[in-house]
Every structure is written in structure tokens, then in C-alpha cells.
Amino acid sequence: MTTPFGESTRGQAPRVLVVTxxxxxxxxxxxxxxxxxxIPFWRTDLADFxxxxxxxxxxxxxxxxxxxxxxxxxxxxxxxxxxxxxxxxTPFAFPDTxxxxxxxxxxxxxxxxxxxxxxxxxxxLWVNRPERNADCTKPRQLAAAAEAxxxxxxxxxxxxxxxxxxxxxxxxxxxxxxxxxxxxxxxANTRGQLYTRRVPxxxxxxxxxxxxxxxxxxxxxxxxxxxxxAVVNGRTFPVAIHAPDGAARLDWRTDSSxxxxxxxxxxREVQQGIEAMMWRLDLVxxxxxxxxxxxxxxxxxxxxxxxxxxWIDQTRDAITHALANLLEKGSTT
Amino acid sequence: MSVLTDRLPTRSRAINPEPAGPLAxxxxxxxxxxxxxxxxxxxxxxxxxxxxxxxxxxxEVCLDTPAHMKNTICNTESDxxxxxxxxxxxxxxx
Numbered sequence: 001m002t003t004p005f006g007e008s009t010r011g012q013a014p015r016v017l018v019v020t021x022x023x024x025x026x027x028x029x030x031x032x033x034x035x036x037x038x039i040p041f042w043r044t045d046l047a048d049f050x051x052x053x054x055x056x057x058x059x060x061x062x063x064x065x066x067x068x069x070x071x072x073x074x075x076x077x078x079x080x081x082x083x084x085x086x087x088x089x090t091p092f093a094f095p096d097t098x099x100x101x102x103x104x105x106x107x108x109x110x111x112x113x114x115x116x117x118x119x120x121x122x123x124x125l126w127v128n129r130p131e132r133n134a135d136c137t138k139p140r141q142l143a144a145a146a147e148a149x150x151x152x153x154x155x156x157x158x159x160x161x162x163x164x165x166x167x168x169x170x171x172x173x174x175x176x177x178x179x180x181x182x183x184x185x186x187x188a189n190t191r192g193q194l195y196t197r198r199v200p201x202x203x204x205x206x207x208x209x210x211x212x213x214x215x216x217x218x219x220x221x222x223x224x225x226x227x228x229x230a231v232v233n234g235r236t237f238p239v240a241i242h243a244p245d246g247a248a249r250l251d252w253r254t255d256s257s258x259x260x261x262x263x264x265x266x267x268r269e270v271q272q273g274i275e276a277m278m279w280r281l282d283l284v285x286x287x288x289x290x291x292x293x294x295x296x297x298x299x300x301x302x303x304x305x306x307x308x309x310x311w312i313d314q315t316r317d318a319i320t321h322a323l324a325n326l327l328e329k330g331s332t333t
Numbered sequence: 334m335s336v337l338t339d340r341l342p343t344r345s346r347a348i349n350p351e352p353a354g355p356l357a358x359x360x361x362x363x364x365x366x367x368x369x370x371x372x373x374x375x376x377x378x379x380x381x382x383x384x385x386x387x388x389x390x391x392x393e394v395c396l397d398t399p400a401h402m403k404n405t406i407c408n409t410e411s412d413x414x415x416x417x418x419x420x421x422x423x424x425x426x427x
Contacts (some may be wrong), residue, residue: 018386021344023379028387028396035385043386046343084367091343115341177362183368188352192369193412194362208361253412254367266424305344 013077016041016327017069017118020087026310027087033324041327042074046089047138049110057117065117083125084118086133086322088306125330126282127323133305136281138180138215141303148276149269150300153291154218161209164216168204171218175199176250180215183253196251217301219250223296226252227264229288230309231278232322233332236271237315240264240292261314270298277303284332285323348372 016034018041020027027043034041044053048071057078059066067078092105092110115130126132139157146152156167157180168175178196185192200217204317230237240262241252266274270290275298276285287307290298310316326332355358380389388395395401 021346021379022381022391023388025388025396025402031386032396041386043381046341074386088344090346111341128342134342137413174377177365179362179365184348185363186372188350189350189372191348191372194364194365195367197365203361206361208359209355211358211360212362213359214362243342256412 012040013080014040014042014074015076015080015082015330016085017076017081017083018043018085018087019046019089020085021045021047024087026308027085029310029316029320030085030323033320034327037324037328039324042070042076044069044071046091046114046144047093049092049114051093051095052100055114055117065121067117069114069118078121080119081118081124083127083327084328085127086130086306102107105205110124125284125326125332127326128286128305129282132282135306136283136286136303138302139193141277141281142300144277144280145300145303146275148280149274150277151297153220153299153301156216157213158216159210159213161205161207164199164209165201167216168199168201172221173201174219174221175204175214175216176219177214178251178328180213193253195247195254198250206267220291220293220299223249224292224294224296227290227292227298228309228312229266229268229274229290230307230315230319231283231286232289232319233284233326234275234278235322236266236274237309237319237322238264238266239312239314256311261312263314267296275299281305284326290305 016039018027020043022045027116031041031043049055053069053071053075055067055069057065057069061068065078068075069078074216092107094106098106118124119126119129119131142152142155147281154167154171156163158167164175175198176196177199179194185194199216212238226241226243227238228241229239243249243252243255244258244262246255246258248258252259253275274288276282281303283303283305285305287304287309288300289302289304291301292298309319353363377390381387381393382389382394383392390398390401393401
């Protein structure tokens with residue numbers, strides 16, 4: 001086993017595990033920095049298991065799992081692992097000849113084994129623990145933000161269409177709806193995005209609202225700009241996002257090529273609120289979205305526990321170094 | 334301790350072939366669907382460079398190839414339009 005520089009890794013087995021898909025340029029910035037620092041790491045995807053990677057772990061009398069997880073080129077000694085960066089892995093993959101039930105069984109086994117063994121290793125830094133990401137649902141993150149003292153737009157989650165008109169009236173008649181999960185939707189061999197959209201009065205009591213739960217929020221009508229804040233172990237990296245009039249004004253993701261970025265400073269109370277919210281959500285990293293109104297009030301609208309950040313030039317290098325420092329250190333303290 | 338500790342969020346890049354159902358039972362939230370486009374079979378192959386462990390597209394390290402980085406597929410934007418922005422499983426993440 002050799003490093004990218006052709007050196008033997010004997011005595012310096014990877015202590016950093018990076019779990020992500022084969023195409024992840026955001027992660028690449030940090031991995032390139034780790035290479036430059038000669039910090040051994042192993043990048044793998046859940047989809048590699050069990051066809052291209054292997055887990056072998058035995059429980060010791062002291063309650064510690066010992067063994068390895070590796071592929072043909074690299075791997076980690078479970079006793080030496082110090083940090084796991086959970087990025088954007090794709091699901092476990094099994095032979096096509098397995099039936100559906102067989103694949104479900106295999107996935108259940110793999111999921112519990114890999115996450116269970118890695119997750120029970122003592123003294124390992126997780127950025128973030130996957131279950132914390134899973135727990136960071138929209139209802140929970142908004143509640144945590146409000147509990148932490150951050151401003152959150154008035155929010156309604158309901159499967160009762162009759163709830164919407166009075167809520168909209170309380171919001172001055174201007175409400176939006178956004179999805180509770182990711183914005184990508186596929187069907188009929190097509191792919192589309194579910195961006196934030198306004199809900200006009202004639203749709204307030206649409207019976208199809210009752211077909212599942214939906215989220216509605218007061219529209220921040222006097223939006224001045226938005227702020228994307230990457231948080232790395234308590235350090236914040238804010239950037240103001242300025243969208244031109246048009247669709248991107250409501251949701252900047254609809255026309256990301258039209259955006260302009262500038263430096264931003266967070267008010268002290270927002271900084272404190274972020275710290276408290278991250279603690280409540282037990283997250284080491286997150287990419288946060290704020291809407292700032294004309295009076296300077298910052299409204300927390302989204303917490304992305306594995307969110308993107310490298311496309312913004314202004315903060316890319318600083319975030320890269322902060323994450324590399326964290327993974328190299330293997331500790332938040 | 335969370336009750337959800339057995340959950341392992343992943344990002345699926347699979348495209349669902351099933352067509353939309355009738356409008357009467359189509360959830361209201363899907364009315365926001367935009368930029369709907371057919372998904373072609375990917376012509377590019379994604380791998381990991383065995384030495385540096387960086388992302389590779391068609392044999393070229395992504396970060397070292399301006400042509401790749403200018404493309405939305407590598408621009409790491411959060412708009413959900415590239416192949417990185419697959420469908421979240423158990424995670425809300427942009």
C-alpha cells in the first residue's frame with residue numbers, strides 16, 4: 001500500500017475515512033489539501049461495499065471492534081481510525097441477480113454492520129454522524145433554530161387544506177411552499193427540481209394539499225439578500241448571495257448562474273444562535289441558508305448538514321482549510 | 334440517543350421510470366416541479382484516481398480539468414441540476 005507520493009504507508013495507515021460518491025468535486029478540494037499535507041486517508045463509497053470493499057471486525061473483550069475495512073488499494077485499521085467525513089455516498093450495491101427481497105436483506109445487513117461498527121468506535125470524530133444528518137429534518141431544524149433564538153419565518157406543516165387560508169391571512173396573504181426533503185424529483189425517466197414557489201390565494205385550499213404533509217411559510221417580501229453560512233466546528237464562513245429580479249429572487253437555486261456574491265458579517269446574536277442551534281442538532285458541519293430583510297433581520301430557512309460550499313469562490317479556500325484541519329486533528333477540541 | 338440511529342442517509346442517482354399518476358391524486362407539492370427533462374444514459378464515466386483519490390471524469394482528474402469544472406456537473410452548485418444533486422434518501426441537503 002502506498003501514498004499518492006509513492007511512499008510506503010507502513011506505520012501510517014489512513015486515520016481519516018471519507019465516504020462519498022466517485023464524483024464529488026467539493027470533497028476533492030479537501031482531499032487535495034490532505035494530500036498536500038501528506039495526511040493518509042481512504043476515500044470510499046457505500047456503493048463499493050461489498051463488491052469492491054470488505055469489512056472484517058471482531059469484538060474484543062474490552063468492547064472494542066478491531067479489524068479493517070478496505071479495498072484492494074487502501075483501507076482503515078479500525079483501531080487507528082480518528083475521523084470520518086460523511087459526504088454524499090450512494091447506496092450499497094449488490095449483484096443484479098439478487099432478487100428484490102434478497103437485495104433488501106443484503107442492504108439491511110450491510111447498513112447495520114458498516115454504520116454500526118464504524119459508529120461504535122470510540123474517539124472517532126464524525127463530520128457528521130449520518131444519523132444526525134438523517135435527524136436534521138426540516139421540522140426539527142426549524143424548531144432547533146427557533147429554540148436557539150434565531151428568527152424563523154412563520155411556518156405551517158399540515159395535511160389539512162383548511163389550515164392554509166387562515167395561516168396565509170395571518171401572513172398578510174403572501175406565503176410560499178417548499179419541499180420537506182431534497183429538491184430533485186425523478187419520474188417517467190425525467191428529472192426535475194422542486195424549488196420554493198409562491199402559493200396564490202386560489203390554491204390555498206387545494207384538496208391535493210391533503211394527499212400528504214406540506215410545508216408553508218410566510219414569504220419574506222422585503223428580502224434584501226440571502227446569506228449562505230458554512231459552519232465548521234463552530235467557525236462560520238458567511239457569504240451574501242445577491243439574486244436579480246426574477247425567479248432567482250424567490251429561490252436563488254433556480255438561476256444560480258445569475259448570482260453575485262459578496263462578503264457578509266453575521267450579527268453577534270445570529271452567530272450565537274447558530275452556535276446554539278448546531279449544538280442542539282449535534283452537527284459539526286452544516287451549510288445554512290438565511291434570508292435577510294430590509295431591516296437586517298436574519299431568517300434561518302434551511303440547514304443542510306452535508307451542504308455544498310465549494311462553488312462560492314470567496315470562502316472556498318478558508319472552508320477547505322478548516323475542514324482539512326478538523327479531519328487532520330480528529331477532534332473538535 | 335436518537336430513535337433514528339439505524340438510518341444511513343445516502344444519495345440515489347437512479348432515475349425512476351414510473352410515470353406520474355392522475356392529477357387528482359398528485360400531491361400538491363409536486364406542482365412546483367421545474368426544469369423537467371429526459372435523462373439520457375450518462376456518456377461519462379466517474380471513477381476515483383487511484384493515487385490522489387480525487388474524482389475522475391473520463392480519465393481526467395476533475396479539479397485539474399477546467400472544461401469539467403466549468404460544466405454544471407462539476408461546478409458543485411446547489412441547484413439540483415447536476416448529477417451530484419441526486420435524490421436524497423433520509424436527508425434534506427443542498
